[in-house]
Amino acid sequence: MPWIVGVSGASxxxxxxxxxxxxxxxxxGVDLVVSRASRLTLLDETGISFRDAHWREDLREWLSRGxxxxxxxxxxxxxxxxxRHWAPGDLAAGPSSGSYPTKGMLIVPASTACVAGVALGLSKDLLQRAASVTLKERRKLVVAVRETPLNGQTLRHLVTLDxxxxxxxxxxxAFYAGATHIQDLVDFVAGRVxxxxxxxxxxxxxxxxxxxxGAGTT
Ligand SMILES: Cc1cc2nc3c(=O)[nH]c(=O)nc-3n(C[C@H](O)[C@H](O)[C@H](O)COP(=O)(O)O)c2cc1C
Incomplete structure (x- = not known):
């Protein structure tokens, strides 16, 4: 069974x-959902314009970057x-139904908008719908929220999700794992997810x- 990986529009x-x-x-196996807003962060952070019609080549390019x-x-x-790639507007996609078998879902990174949408059960796109389905099916949902500082509204939504x-x-x-490059810090967060x-x-x-x-002692 695959994992659903949802990429929302947080940095x-x-x-x-x-x-x-x-x-x-x-x-x-991975079922991938890249939100509309995350195309902007991806463009900003990597220069890649992610296109649903050319997702394989765009994904390969993205994964080759550090x-x-x-x-x-x-x-x-x-x-x-x-x-397996699904367009974010495709609400008939596999992950939109609980009868579609998955191991669970990782939302990485998760925007505060996405956190709010999932906490409130809005299902405004496939990513949010797949997250709601994951919760209702009692499957694993991991939400890697990225924002700072956090307001009370987002904190309450995070408690709702928990x-x-x-x-x-x-x-x-964290800095105890001997990080010497930015990629080490990225890999730490990805590893904890x-x-x-x-x-x-x-x-x-x-x-x-x-x-x-740590890096300072090696
Ligand atoms: C360059 C850029 C960086 C952003 N960074 C963040 C961020 O770190 N955290 C966040 O919650 N939203 C961030 N946003 C705002 C989200 O993209 C916006 O709230 C969007 O509606 C999220 O939609 P989504 O959850 O459907 O992907 C950023 C937007 C842009 C353009």
């Missing part, structure tokens, strides 16, 4: 790329055969209980 498209690379490397948005940081020939069974994973990197889903990965160095593993 942080490198987080989505890192999660997607890791899932594909682990041989997981945190600095520069091309070819990762294997240019990323295998995207495990990905109460509904979602795991909220703020996109907040995958941890929350229970998906295998090798994206960051785990805490061992021994102090002294």
């Amino acid at each position: 942080g498209t490198p987080y989505a790329a890192a999660v997607l690379r890791a899932l594909l490397a682990a041989g997981e 945190a600095d948005g520069k091309p070819d940081s990762f294997d240019v020939d990323v295998d995207v055969t495990g990905v 109460d509904a069974g979602a795991t909220v994973v703020p996109a907040s990197p 995958l941890d929350a889903a229970g998906a295998e990965h090798d994206l960051y160095r785990r805490w061992t209980g021994e102090l002294g593993g």
